[in-house]
Amino acid sequence: MPKLNETIRNAAEAAASAATAVAEKAAEKAKDVHDAVADKVDGVPVGDRRVAIPGMDQEGEKLAADHDRTGSGQTPREAPAASRAERFASYDVADFAPLTGKEEDFRFTPLKRLKGLHADELTGPAPVVVVDGPEAVRVETVGRDDARIGAAGKPEDRVAANAWSSFGEATVLTVPKEVELDAPVLVDIHGTDGTPAAQHLVVDAEPFSKALVVLRHHGTAVVSQNVEFRVGDSANLTVVTLQEWDDDAVHASAQQARLGRSASFKHVLVSLGGNLVRVAPSTRFDAPGGSVEMYGLTFVDAGQHLESRLFVDHAQPHCTSRVTYKSALQGENAHGVWVGDVLIRSTAEGTDTYELNRNLILNDGPRMDSVPNLEIETGLIAGAGHASTTGQLDDEHLYYLMSRGIPEDEARRLVVRGFLFEILQQIGVEDIEARLRQAVEDELTSANH
Amino acid sequence: MATLEIKDLHASVVLDDETTKPILKGVNLTINSGEVHAIMGPNGSGKSTLASTIAGHPKYVVDSGEVLLDGQNVLEMSVDERARAGLFLAMQYPVEIPGVTTSNFLRTAKTAIDGEAPSLRTWTKDVKAAMEQLKISPDMIQRNVNEGFSGGEKKRHEILQLELLKPKIALLDETDSGLDVDALKVVSEGVNRALENNDMGVMLITHYTRILRYIKPQFVHVFADGRVVDEGGPELADRLENEGYDRYLAQAK
Numbered sequence: 001m002p003k004l005n006e007t008i009r010n011a012a013e014a015a016a017s018a019a020t021a022v023a024e025k026a027a028e029k030a031k032d033v034h035d036a037v038a039d040k041v042d043g044v045p046v047g048d049r050r051v052a053i054p055g056m057d058q059e060g061e062k063l064a065a066d067h068d069r070t071g072s073g074q075t076p077r078e079a080p081a082a083s084r085a086e087r088f089a090s091y092d093v094a095d096f097a098p099l100t101g102k103e104e105d106f107r108f109t110p111l112k113r114l115k116g117l118h119a120d121e122l123t124g125p126a127p128v129v130v131v132d133g134p135e136a137v138r139v140e141t142v143g144r145d146d147a148r149i150g151a152a153g154k155p156e157d158r159v160a161a162n163a164w165s166s167f168g169e170a171t172v173l174t175v176p177k178e179v180e181l182d183a184p185v186l187v188d189i190h191g192t193d194g195t196p197a198a199q200h201l202v203v204d205a206e207p208f209s210k211a212l213v214v215l216r217h218h219g220t221a222v223v224s225q226n227v228e229f230r231v232g233d234s235a236n237l238t239v240v241t242l243q244e245w246d247d248d249a250v251h252a253s254a255q256q257a258r259l260g261r262s263a264s265f266k267h268v269l270v271s272l273g274g275n276l277v278r279v280a281p282s283t284r285f286d287a288p289g290g291s292v293e294m295y296g297l298t299f300v301d302a303g304q305h306l307e308s309r310l311f312v313d314h315a316q317p318h319c320t321s322r323v324t325y326k327s328a329l330q331g332e333n334a335h336g337v338w339v340g341d342v343l344i345r346s347t348a349e350g351t352d353t354y355e356l357n358r359n360l361i362l363n364d365g366p367r368m369d370s371v372p373n374l375e376i377e378t379g380l381i382a383g384a385g386h387a388s389t390t391g392q393l394d395d396e397h398l399y400y401l402m403s404r405g406i407p408e409d410e411a412r413r414l415v416v417r418g419f420l421f422e423i424l425q426q427i428g429v430e431d432i433e434a435r436l437r438q439a440v441e442d443e444l445t446s447a448n449h
Numbered sequence: 450m451a452t453l454e455i456k457d458l459h460a461s462v463v464l465d466d467e468t469t470k471p472i473l474k475g476v477n478l479t480i481n482s483g484e485v486h487a488i489m490g491p492n493g494s495g496k497s498t499l500a501s502t503i504a505g506h507p508k509y510v511v512d513s514g515e516v517l518l519d520g521q522n523v524l525e526m527s528v529d530e531r532a533r534a535g536l537f538l539a540m541q542y543p544v545e546i547p548g549v550t551t552s553n554f555l556r557t558a559k560t561a562i563d564g565e566a567p568s569l570r571t572w573t574k575d576v577k578a579a580m581e582q583l584k585i586s587p588d589m590i591q592r593n594v595n596e597g598f599s600g601g602e603k604k605r606h607e608i609l610q611l612e613l614l615k616p617k618i619a620l621l622d623e624t625d626s627g628l629d630v631d632a633l634k635v636v637s638e639g640v641n642r643a644l645e646n647n648d649m650g651v652m653l654i655t656h657y658t659r660i661l662r663y664i665k666p667q668f669v670h671v672f673a674d675g676r677v678v679d680e681g682g683p684e685l686a687d688r689l690e691n692e693g694y695d696r697y698l699a700q701a702k
Contacts, residue, residue, distance in 0.1 A: 394544075395507060396544045397544060397546050399506060399507065399528060400540070400543065400544050400546065400594075401546070401549075401554070401558075402527070402528040402529040402532070403504055403505070403528050403529075403531075403532055403537075403538055403540075404529075404532055404554075404558035404561070404562070404610060404614065405529055405532035405533045405558055405561035405562040405614070406529055406532075406557055406558055406561045407529050407561065408527070408529065410557065410561070411529075414546075414549050414553070414554070414557060415546065415548065415549060417548070417549075418546070418547060418548020418549040418550075418593070419547070419548045421548075422548065
């Protein structure tokens with residue numbers, strides 16, 4: 001079976017180069033652990049590097065200031081950065097220096113392909129927002145000065161700040177107090193114009209409410225977007241953000257959530273279409289007892305740049321977070337990026353967090369950068385861990401399936417479906433899940449295996 | 450009536466550094482349906498390589514010789530084509546396939562082998578009955594293929610596939626290894642049922658004679674250094690039980 005053999009070898013080479021960033025990261029971690037071990041008195045770790053929790057060496061290290069922005073070997077390092085806790089934020093784009101591409105949060109993003117979202121004034125028409133949902137949901141279009149705008153977070157990068165400085169009016173969706181919706185709210189976001197534009201959306205889930213909100217992006221656009229989610233005390237909000245853009249779309253989306261006491265927030269991201277799509281979901285806790293689940297599925301085709309940058313900021317005690325992101329990549333210059341930052345501040349005792357990123361490289365040509373970061377400032381936590389793997393389709397899996405008569409294409413599809421579909425199951429709206437399953441099938445069929 | 454003919458087969462293993470090492474050095478063997486051929490030999494003699502080469506594992510390359518199934522050249526077929534032509538390899542180490550349920554896998558394989566989807570009602574019934582006979586826990590069908598299966602469960606799952614897919618020729622690669630005697634009996638009964646119902650030929654690869662008490666071979670072939678060095682009836686197995694392989698190892702060198 002020489003054809004399969006060759007494919008496997010090529011894929012292995014691609015995966016090897018793609019995994020470089022991860023490998024370097026691992027080397028740094030090993031160094032960290034080594035330093036910590038060396039710093040002992042009578043076998044008891046001491047000093048700044050002490051391991052506060054037994055057994056935390058492998059999974060839950062604090063990434064010290066001089067280690068948390070190691071490069072992939074391709075991008076030059078800039079001056080050592082502080083912890084994620086100290087990242088600069090501002091509503092005003094002028095407060096951010098022009099981007100060079102060397103910044104920590106832009107080192108994987110090809111700036112040229114942002115089509116001016118980071119540098120130009122955003123004067124184009126924002127994609128059209130149409131909301132369809134139960135009557136109980138209030139939909140308003142408000143001006144910049146509305147009190148609800150800015151409640152969930154300041155922009156943390158220049159592209160997001162540029163949108164904040166430019167947007168004219170915002171769409172605010174409110175799920176009133178104690179209202180539990182029995183049907184999803186569908187927010188259709190349809191772009192028809194390639195002029196750089198800004199957009200602002202707010203979803204306000206008031207205390208004790210329950211809702212599922214689907215943001216479906218499609219058509220074409222060059223848009224920088226800020227989306228704010230306020231999740232009130234004991235509210236339960238699920239957000240599904242679908243990036244089903246046309247091939248030429250450019251989309252940067254900063255999606256910030258703030259959770260009240262014992263609130264639950266589930267965020268499901270699916271990025272399939274677009275030339276460059278960069279979604280940065282972040283969650284913050286305003287009070288104890290909150291719980292966050294974040295899921296992601298990206299399918300990166302030839303020439304696409306699909307980036308996901310997550311942040312979970314544990315600043316309150318007894319909150320939990322779970323992150324599971326998966327991607328499949330195929331074709332020349334398919335570039336996937338996943339950065340997962342989890343910060344456990346000294347105040348966040350009893351935190352329980354785990355983040356997982358798994359990537360499957362389907363053929364020769366893609367590149368995946370996966371960077372999990374976990375910073376822990378207190379030892380009094382319930383659990384913290386992360387894992388990242390990037391690999392190609394396993395030749396032994398294919399061989400086993402094919403030895404039972406299943407043709408190679410079908411065998412590949414079986415394995416990839418199994419890998420990706422568990423994320424789609426998190427959406428919980430059957431017709432959307434079915435449409436996305438079909439979209440993934442179409443992506444698989446379009447490849448020339 | 451089916452016939453698998455192996456004619457002067459030479460094959461090599463592809464090593465990690467991509468160099469090759471010859472393993473099979475001229476194998477001749479013919480298996481007809483209804484026959485059980487035991488291939489016995491010491492570790493490292495090439496028994497498993499023979500099975501994997503016939504099945505088409507990418508790690509093995511054929512240097513010369515022929516493998517014919519009912520006159521058709523098996524070596525020109527892809528792995529899946531070989532299976533659809535009627536070959537089945539019960540693997541020594543079945544792999545775990547995350548994300549693919551056993552139920553979905555079995556149905557997909559059956560559809561591929563038969564060229565049409567099995568009737569839903571009879572299929573579910575057949576699978577359930579076959580699982581019961583092999584003493585496979587009913588929840589296995591919803592678990593991912595081989596994931597978290599014990600060694601014995603993996604072997605029983607291989608025989609389950611053998612019974613459901615109904616191949617013309619089955620290659621059993623050390624199906625007995627790692628099984629306790631109860632599991633060995635269950636697995637052997639499965640093979641015997643398939644022999645009885647499906648008019649199948651069997652190549653039974655084993656290191657030990659234990660399994661031959663439950664699956665009776667008409668032919669025993671001793672394998673050493675990549676070729677068949679002795680052949681006989683069931684009595685040859687008894688002799689191996691008593692004398693071991695030393696005689697053949699000395700000869701091979």
